[in-house]
Amino acid sequence: MLRTLGQLTGLLVTLLIASFVIFGALYIAPGSPIAFLTRGRSVSPATISELEAHYHLNQSFIIQYWDWLSAVLHGNLGNSIIFGLPVSSLITPRVATTVILVLYAWVIIVVSGVVLGALAGLRGRWVDRLVSVTTTVGLAVPIFVAAIVLLAVFAVGLGWFPTFGAGTGIPDRLRHLTLPAVALAISGSAYVARVSRIAVKDTDQQEFVDTARVRGLPEHHVVTHHVFRNALIPITTVTGITIASLLVGTVVIEPAFGLNGTAGRVDCLNSGELV
Template structure:
């Protein structure tokens, strides 16, 4: 286990290094200049532009800028935002709770609804299965921004059940404000998880040991719980981990549509004005979340199927 964790930690560090290089290079090579944003469209003398570039180290060669930025990241200094004139770490910490609430809410909906629909479709062939397949197909094909427009139009404008914008305050207010964004964010991923759950459970239902268990008179609920669902959890867990990690990326569209002051909206606004430090820091945060969730899934898999741990031990 110690060797496995060390190898995965090394892989995460290598991934972060490659990602930081890719993000740093792509952001700086894109057209536009942060100094133009800082000047607010006003004309300025070359001396004033040079002073702004020197203040934010924009006049240094790209390798020098990267080394300075990477060195600051290693010491906990993510730089200073060009747009907000604040430390990037403070900006992220202030907006992170909203994004975590949204991601957690959406993940809960995805797991509960996706697993329920997938299991229902696998265990109820016929009309129920076809209905779930059609519904999940529509959900999977619906982009988050389209779902956001439809949800706001129906539940906010016409029915007035939920607010359309803002983060809300307090537990009840936050849940009320995040319900529609969470549904819009979870819709596509719920359909995906339901289909994976259905396919995995159908595969397990056709196994010989399931037929043997049924022929021995074991109740159907026990057969599903002990022999079908548990063995089907492998691919379901993998997809769930990928989906939860992907929610951090998808939040940018939903947060912008619903006016939520989260990490996603911060990233979109920072890309527009080429706020280099913010874009780089948020990108690294998303990649780190992906890597940590994948590591957690790998650690959970042997608990679901002990044969995986035995196979690793035999291979080593």
């Protein structure tokens, strides 16, 4: 219980520090929301002062950050300076696409990564080598290269999947999101496969596993109840960590496949918007 509370506290502190750093980076970045709004037009100092006062941009950095953080903790994400709309109304319609894409990719990572890792850890040497080569390639391929190759081969070349859009309805949406999810999951699958291989192989060499085999237990029982059960601890930890990398990867994947997800709102960062 204390360990869980400690981990939760650490996570909250990490999120707080990350929000402070990101807010600060946007604050000191070149340009400003006011400059973006005026778009180079000649504006009187009085008008600029009114705009800064209206959006609280005339306050100090600490006060701006505190006001933003307090509003977020109360569920208020603020209003977009650029679009003049609540941030929640801009994000909410796009969240579903991003969430489904991330979950789809995560399922691919878990299934393919664990299966490949288990095969490499339990089967013969040639399977181990094949999986090792495959995971090395998967870790080396940049996500945008994977997206281009998948589009060129399976969408444009073979015509098996759509080239862009998120689709409507569950079957159509899954079909539209298959290539983006695969591109998003390639590196994560390779990483999970490597961790699974090491975990399964190390567990398979433990004394209690040898004892189970000596007792005459069926091999499938030994593998499922003794090897996999004990190897799941590091595997579960790694698969959970991949969620963060998937969220980051959507910034590249969603524009590449023309998906109307939350990555489409990254353009607000280009204008230095702090909301």
